Amino acid sequence: MYHFIDFVQWPEEDSTASFKLGILGRSxxxxxxxxxxKKKSIGNRTLEVESYxxxxxxxxxxxxxxxxxxxxxxxxxxxxxxxxxxxxxxxTPGLAREGVAINLTLVEDLLKFEINRSSLESAGLQASAQxxxxxxxxxxxxxx
Numbered sequence: 201m202y203h204f205i206d207f208v209q210w211p212e213e214d215s216t217a218s219f220k221l222g223i224l225g226r227s228x229x230x231x232x233x234x235x236x237x238k239k240k241s242i243g244n245r246t247l248e249v250e251s252y253x254x255x256x257x258x259x260x261x262x263x264x265x266x267x268x269x270x271x272x273x274x275x276x277x278x279x280x281x282x283x284x285x286x287x288x289x290x291x292t293p294g295l296a297r298e299g300v301a302i303n304l305t306l307v308e309d310l311l312k313f314e315i316n317r318s319s320l321e322s323a324g325l326q327a328s329a330q331x332x333x334x335x336x337x338x339x340x341x342x343x344x
Contacts, residue, residue, distance in 0.1 A: 201229065201265065201289055202236050202247075204302060207331035210262060210285050211324050218246045222258060224277070225267030226251075229291075233265075255280050266300060268292040274299055285324040296338045301325070305336070314338045 205219065219242040223230050230251050237247040252258050255273060258280045264287070266277060271292045278299065281288075288300045296303035296314035301323060303314045315335040320327055327335075 201263070201304075202233065202240065204287065204289065204331070205242055205263065207328040208287055208320070209326040209328070210287075213285075215243065215245065218248045220248045220250060220259075220261040220263075222261030222264045223249065223251045223267070224255065224258065224264060225253070225269040227265065227267045229265060260284070261286060263287045263289060266290045266292070266295070271295055271298075281323075283324075287323065287325055288319065297341045299340055302335075303338075307336075312336055316340060 221233055221237070223233070230249065233249045237249050240247055250259060250261065255270070255276050258264065258277070262285070264281070266288060270277065271290070274295070287302065289302045289304070290300045291304040293305060296316045299316065299319050301316055301319040305312055305314055313335055314337070315327060315332060316338050317327070318340055
């Protein structure tokens with residue numbers, strides 16, 4: 201998940217502020233990301249990992265990992281994010297088609313990822329051609 205950051209472009213912003221990864225719900229991913237955050241940075245920006253136990257707790261973050269517990273509450277999550285430029289990521293089957301920008305998935309026992317380009321665009325983000333070439337591209341099941 202950390203590596204997606206290198207291949208997604210956010211709109212211009214304060215390049216001295218920390219880059220924040222948020223995790224909505226409990227996940228083993230949190231500890232791994234916290235370990236990475238201690239060792240890595242995004243350019244000259246520090247990396248911070250925040251865990252949110254409820255949708256109302258979502259703070260300012262650049263990337264939000266949505267656990268399966270919140271898979272059926274995407275409309276509420278979108279409402280909480282508003283028009284902020286947040287890359288949404290999950291590992292729950294079908295969530296890219298439901299509007300999550302990047303969804304990790306198993307295909308024949310290999311870890312792959314799906315990208316919903318319209319979700320990226322709605323968030324004001326742009327994926328590199330390199331990332332799109334490696335992805336399984338999906339469309340919304342209910343385009344807005």
